[in-house]
Structure formats: C-alpha cells, structure tokens
Amino acid sequence: MQSNYLYMKYAIIKRVLDFFFSIVFLIILMPFFIIIALLIIIDDGFPIMYRQTRVGKNGNFFKILKFRTMKKNADALSKITIGDKDPRITKIGYVLRKYKIDELPQLWNILKGEMSFIGPRPEVPEYVALYNTKQRDVLKVRPGLSDYASLDYINENEILSKYSTPEEAYINIVMPQKLQLSLKYIHDMSLKTDFNITIKTIAKIIKNN
Numbered sequence: 001m002q003s004n005y006l007y008m009k010y011a012i013i014k015r016v017l018d019f020f021f022s023i024v025f026l027i028i029l030m031p032f033f034i035i036i037a038l039l040i041i042i043d044d045g046f047p048i049m050y051r052q053t054r055v056g057k058n059g060n061f062f063k064i065l066k067f068r069t070m071k072k073n074a075d076a077l078s079k080i081t082i083g084d085k086d087p088r089i090t091k092i093g094y095v096l097r098k099y100k101i102d103e104l105p106q107l108w109n110i111l112k113g114e115m116s117f118i119g120p121r122p123e124v125p126e127y128v129a130l131y132n133t134k135q136r137d138v139l140k141v142r143p144g145l146s147d148y149a150s151l152d153y154i155n156e157n158e159i160l161s162k163y164s165t166p167e168e169a170y171i172n173i174v175m176p177q178k179l180q181l182s183l184k185y186i187h188d189m190s191l192k193t194d195f196n197i198t199i200k201t202i203a204k205i206i207k208n209n
C-alpha cells in the first residue's frame with residue numbers, strides 16, 4: 001500500500017474513472033441489456049434482475065445486481081453454484097454465466113460507489129462472519145468486479161464441483177486462498193496494477209470461451 005497521500009490521490013482518480021466509465025458503458029450497453037432482459041423473460045419469466053446482499057467497504061451491506069441466471073428462489077438451497085451443469089441454472093443463464101454477462105448490471109453498483117471495476121469480490125454476510133481479523137482487511141477497500149483472486153478462480157464453479165461437499169470446500173479451502181490473494185491485491189494497489197488486472201481479466205474471459 002502506498003503512503004497516505006499517494007493512496008488518497010490514487011483513490012480519487014480511481015473513483016473518477018469508475019464513475020466515468022460506468023456511465024459510458026451503461027449508456028452503450030443499454031440496448032444489449034434490453035435484449036438480455038427479453039431473453040430472460042421468454043426463458044423463465046420475471047424477475048429479470050437478481051439482487052443479493054453483499055458486504056462492501058467498511059462492512060456496509062449493499063445489494064449486488066446481476067442478471068438472473070437461476071430459477072426463482074434457487075439460492076434458498078445453496079449460495080454456491082456447482083459446475084456448469086447446476087440444475088438450478090436456466091437455459092439463458094448458462095450463456096450469461098459463460099461469458100460473465102450476468103455481472104454487467106454491477107455497473108450500476110459501480111456508478112453508485114458501492115463497487116469498483118477492480119477490487120476484491122464482495123462476499124455474502126454469512127461467509128464474511130467467518131473471516132479472521134487479518135482477512136477482514138479486505139473490507140477496508142471498495143469491492144470490485146475482479147482482482148488477483150478473480151483471475152486465479154475464474155473457473156471457481158468447476159473447481160468446487162470436484163468436491164463431495166462444495167460449500168465446506170469453499171469455506172475451508174477456496175475462500176481462505178481467495179482472501180490471501182485479495183490481501184495481496186490491496187498491498188499492490190495502484191493504477192498500473194488495476195490496468196494489468198483489467199487486461200488479464202478480459203484476456204482470460206476470451207481464452208476460456
């Protein structure tokens with residue numbers, strides 16, 4: 001982490017860039033959003049959006065937005081998605097998840113200042129309650145769409161599908177490793193780091209699909 005002055009300068013520039021690009025992308029992608037909304041309605045009806053409580057900066061709760069990719073009330077069974085063939089995922093949901101399109105509504109979360117383009121992925125309160133003191137340092141920064149952990153675990157669902165008890169594997173194995181990577185990101189935070197993660201994230205999504 002930089003000195004306080006450099007960090008404040010970085011944080012201000014980052015917020016300005018987040019605000020500007022979230023508006024630009026929301027405007028450009030609006031026709032695309034309308035098409036996706038219609039496909040979701042045709043495939044599985046309403047609602048179009050999925051809202052879930054996540055923990056943001058300083059432990060504040062917010063509602064993360066996604067295009068709905070699972071059947072109604074599917075998360076009542078589990079908050080973990082297992083593999084590409086989870087029976088709770090809708091037909092259009094498979095496509096949206098494959099290309100990470102379901103995450104695009106989080107541009108609204110970024111515009112509101114609840115998230116950033118780059119930062120640790122926000123977690124649900126139930127799992128945050130399990131963090132130790134050091135791991136809770138990830139809550140000192142604004143959560144984002146991608147960071148080191150997101151890059152290493154871009155195929156997290158497939159990884160979890162290999163375990164007989166996916167939720168236990170997530171809590172005891174995957175989540176601690178992701179938090180360690182997110183803490184590394186916080187240590188390395190800079191505009192250069194954010195730019196590199198952005199490029200690598202786009203490259204990985206293209207490569208995986």
